[in-house]
Amino acid sequence: MRTCMGCRESKPKQQMLRFVVDGEGVLWPDLMQKAPGRGIYHCMQEQCLRRMNDKRLQALKAKFSIVLPQWDDVLQRITSNLQQQLKRMLSRQRTTAAIGRDAVMHRLWNNAPLMLLRAVDAGDALVRQLDDGLEKRTQAGNKSLLLTVSSRHWLGEMFGRDDVAIVALDAAGSAAATVKKLQVYCVWYGCIKGVG
Ligand SMILES: [Zn+2]
Structure with a gap:
């Protein structure tokens, strides 16, 4: 079980999207859930994703040195990663x-x-x-x-x-x-x- 960084609900990790933060403070989706580093999880409910924004991402600053703003780019990265993965499969x-x-x-x-x-x-x-x-x-x-x-x-x-x-x-x-x-x-x- 993992906790969603948005709604704070706990769900099985397979149902969640994992992110890792790189050295530049960029949040990367990790579809395979295998990238090294500490993971941050987000559920994939549309309502919850809609509520997420840069302001709410600030909460991560306590534990991760993330750059802001970047949520719009994060959404882009998720879209293109999913697209690539679907195409491959x-x-x-x-x-x-x-x-x-x-x-x-x-x-x-x-x-x-x-x-x-x-x-x-x-x-x-x-x-x-x-x-x-x-x-x-x-x-x-x-x-x-x-x-x-x-x-x-x-x-x-x-x-x-x-x-x-x-x-x-x-x-x-x-x-x-x-x-x-x-x-x-x-x-x-x-x-x-x-x-x-
Ligand atoms: Zn959520």
């Missing part, structure tokens, strides 16, 4: 993922658990078609997790294409842990975008 799925509507609709017939990433601008027709398909999967007792992500352009970038509205990832067996991590990072990314 998703590009590793490139060979096994179903990318695009036709491939995804076909994959829905597969009984194995799936995680679906749908762009927020996927379009009503695709959303309806997908909802139908997912309902049938649920009726058949197949697990699917649907996440809404940034945009078709963003999702395309993750897979080295111009434009991707929908992706289905294998969430079975050894892929389960990766998918869980992806889910966390996608939610965090959405949250940070909402704050910034």
